[in-house]
Structure formats: structure tokens, C-alpha cells
Amino acid sequence: MSTALPTRPVLHSEWIKIRSLRGTFGSLITILFVTTGIQALTAAAIGQAEEGAMGEDPLLAAFYGITFGQIAAMAFGATALSSEFHDGGLRTSLVAVPNRARFYLSKISLVGGLAFVAGQIAGLATFLAGQSFMGPHSIGLGDPGALRAVFGCGMYLTLMALFAAGLTAVLRSATAVLSLLIPFVLMLSFVIGAGAEGMAEFLPDRAGQMMMRAEAGSVLGHWQGLGVLTLWAGAAVIGGWLAVRRRDV
Template sequence: MSTTAVLRSEWIKIKSVRASLGSLIAVFVATVAITVLAFAAVGTAEADNADFEPLFGAFYALNFGQIAAIAFGTTAMSSEYLNGALRISLCAVPRRGLFYGSKVAVVGALALGVGLLTSFAGFLAGQAFMGEYAIGLGHDGALRACVGGGIYLALMALLAAGLTMVLRSGVAVLSILIPFTLIVSFVVGDVASGVAQFLPDKAGQQVLHENPSGTLGPWAGLAVSAAWAAAALIAGWWAVRRRDA
């Protein structure tokens, strides 16, 4: 099969599996919906606080969007391990490098496209409720944060995708990554802030700050998240290449 045909087949798989397509849609819907609800209710209530950071606060709902991104990356890969689907896929595409590369490319491209749309839409939707405290894309670091936020969501999806191919279980990956991003990362941050800044979520979210604190800058933090995702994808490739279907 040609590369184009394999890429098309992977897109058909994703849009045919409800869990994968639903998770991808949820990245946008959950982020924008929570942004609107939160900013409509208490958008200006904390704007006068001394520690209020308008840019980072604008991406509050991205914490929920990243959960959907992780779910998308996980379900897009874990569907291969249901009912022997991987054996059928490898019969159709015996070249495992082409199979795995195409799968990762489609997952990454979809996550990036939806991530960028979500990041910009969430930012603009939230600012519509901020009145005199609203900031625009011309605000210092705002455009960088919107672009970086979309890339961050894509990297979290790819991290989950690679880890799924290693563990061969969507449930296991979700059981690890969701508690990690919601709980463990914050606990580590409280205990050892120097170490926490190199965790994939903490590092990647540096790009959302107007003035990032710590050792990592906005793009360096995103590069750390990219390194985590790359390591997971390489491990996933090793698992696909070495293990039996």
C-alpha cells in the first residue's frame, strides 16, 4: 500500500471509532464550554487580585482539554488491540514502520489542528466576558500562548499514543496519565518544584505564561514536553517492531 493509502486508512479508523472521534471533539467542546461557564460566572471576580495572571488564567480550561487529548491519543491506538485488529492491520500493511508512522502522523495532525482551534477559540471566548480586563491577541505573549497551547495539546495526545503502544492497554494508560496530570504533578510541584518543572505537563504549560518562572522558558518548556512525547513514541515503535501482534 502507498503511504497516502495508509494515511487515509488510519483516518477512516479514527472517524469510525466512536471513542476516538468523540475524544477529539471533546478536546474542543470541553475546553470552550468550561471557559465560557467559568468566565461568565467569575471572569472578572478575581481580576483585581495582585497575583492574577490574565494570560495564564485565560487558558484555565486547557487543563480539562488535555484530558480529552490524552483520551484521544489513547483510544486511537488502543483500538488496534481489540478483537485482534492489529493482526488485520499488519496483514494489510506488513511494513510496520509505515503502519506505525502513518498512525502517529494522523493522530498528531488531528490533535494539532483541533488543539490550535481549541486554544484560539478558548482564549477569545473567555475574553468576551472580561469587560475592561479583557486582553487580545496583541497582548504580550498572547499569540505565542495560543499557538503553544495547541502544540501542547497535540504533544499530550502523542505522549498517550506512544505509551499505549508500549502497554497495549488504553485503560492502563488512562489510569496512569490522567491521575498524573491532575494529582501527581501538583504534589511533586509542592514537594520539589525544581523537578516538577521538567514534567511533561508542567514544562509544556510554561508557554501559556506571560512571564514564565523557573529555569525553562516558554519554548524550552514545550521542547521538554516534546522530548517526553518523542521518548514515548520511540518506545511505542520498539514495541510494535519487536512484539508479535
């Protein structure tokens, strides 16, 4: 099994691919700027209007920008994988790295690693930038749950990127994956939550955002929610591996 583990040359080659694909690298950078920028703009516009103007949960409201940043994270994961399924890209990659497990694990590891770094920076920057405009309604890193929420924001963005990456390996199309995931994440939880709040907590977005809530949910705790999102992302990554292993190039 150790022979299938990522190696430095393979990871380096995958980094070159990501860096050279303008859309993929742009999506990675956008995770930071969209999440932080929208949070700061929204806080500057309405943050001091009245207590609770950004939302009933002040801790979750401190990461309002993640609603938009997660789209960039999903786009990053999807486009990083979809490039392999155009113009014989996968065939060329497997000529260079014949071991499919090493190839797939290297790509997924790099996607997850880059998303984690971008996500953690975005989480901290979003919190600090947004709270700087909240005036008397601001909260600090020393307040209960704040550091957990910052870490949770980064993990949420990371797992969403991996979720999209795994599904793209299955469907072979970033467009198809984003067309499914964006409505699923942005709309379905509201539809289900209106009639079954407890069940909605097991959806990927609701579960992952539990880390950014001041109070735990009615069913899932903060860390349990992160665990549920990890299962969603893990299932997608495993599904992607099975598809890459069995599919003819």
C-alpha cells in the same frame, strides 16, 4: 528508510478507522468543545468578579479550560492506538500494511495531525471565548505573549495526545494508560511542586504550560518548556514504535 514513510492510502485507511470509532472521534471533537466551553463558562461566572479571579497569571488563566481539554486529548491518543490491540486488530492491520514502520508512523502522524488541528482551533477559540466574558479584565491577541500562548495551547494538546498514543502502543490498553496519565498530570505536579518547584517544571504538564505563562519559570523558558514536553512525548512515541516492532501479533 523512505519506503517506511506514510503514504496517502495508508493515511486514508487510518482516518477511516478513527472516523468509524465513535469513542475515538468523539474524543477528538471533545478537545475543542470541552476546552472552549469550560473556559467560557468559568469566565462568565467569575471572570469579572475582581482582577485575578481566574488566577494570578492572566495569560495562563485565559487557558484554564485546557486542564479538562487535555484529558480529551489523552483519551483521543490512547483510544486511537488501543483499537489495534483488540480482537486481532493489529494482525489485520499488518496484513494490509506489512511494513510495521509505515503502519506505526502513519497512525502516529494522523493522530498528531488531527490533534494539532483540533488543538490550534481550541487554543484560539478558548482565548477569544473566555476573554469575551472578562470585561475590564480581558486581554487581547495583541497583548504580549498572547499569540505564543494560543500556539502553545494547541501544541500542548497535540503533544499530550501523542504522549498517550505512544504509551498505549507500549501498554496495549487505553484504560491502563489513562489510569496512569490522568493522576500523573493532574496530581503529581502539585505534590512535587509543593516541595521542589524547580524540579516540577520538568514534568510534562508544567513544562508544556510554560508557553501559556506571561513570565518564564525559574528554570525553563517558554520555548524550553515546550521542548521538554516534546521530549516526553517523543520518548513515548519511540517506546511505542519499539514495542510494535518487536511484539508478536
